[in-house]
Amino acid sequence: MQILTLFLVALVALEHLAIAGLEMFGKPDMQANAFDMPINFVKTKEAQTALSNQGIYNGLLGVLILMMILFFTGSTLKIILILMMSYIIIVAVYGAFTATKKILYIQGLPALISLIFVIIFYH
Structure with a gap:
């Protein structure tokens, strides 16, 4: 079950890398649809700058999760993963209240x- 656990965590990391790609390099119509924003707003320079900045953070989070899986083991990795997954959940709850409810599920x-x-399963 430990391998399945690390696989699930790696999927969360890859999801954040994909979100970063969308935020930084996606076309405005894709971004507007994904983030429930008006297309006219998303096309503005300010919105594109904000999305790119947010993309850097999501990308870094994805990379950090993958690096933690590669470089740490045992109880150290378990604590790091608990903290990182908890952080993502907190951010998702905040995003559900301030942006779109989809963030909570996605x-x-x-x-x-x-x-x-x-x-439960990582020792």
Whole structure:
């Protein structure tokens, strides 16, 4: 079950890398649809700058999760993964209140499932 747990966590990391790609390099119509924003707003320079900036953070989060899986083991990795998955859940809840409810399901639910697996199955 530990391998399945790490696989689920890696999927969360890959999801954040994909979100970063969309935020940084996606076409405005794709971004508007994905983030429930008006297309006219998303096309503005300010919105594109904000999305790119947010993309850097999501990309870094994805890379950090993958690096943690590669460089740490045992109880150290378990603590790091609990903290990182908890952080993603908190951010998803905040995003659900401030941006779109989809964030709770798209980002929060996979992190919650991964967190449960880390707590129960990772030794």
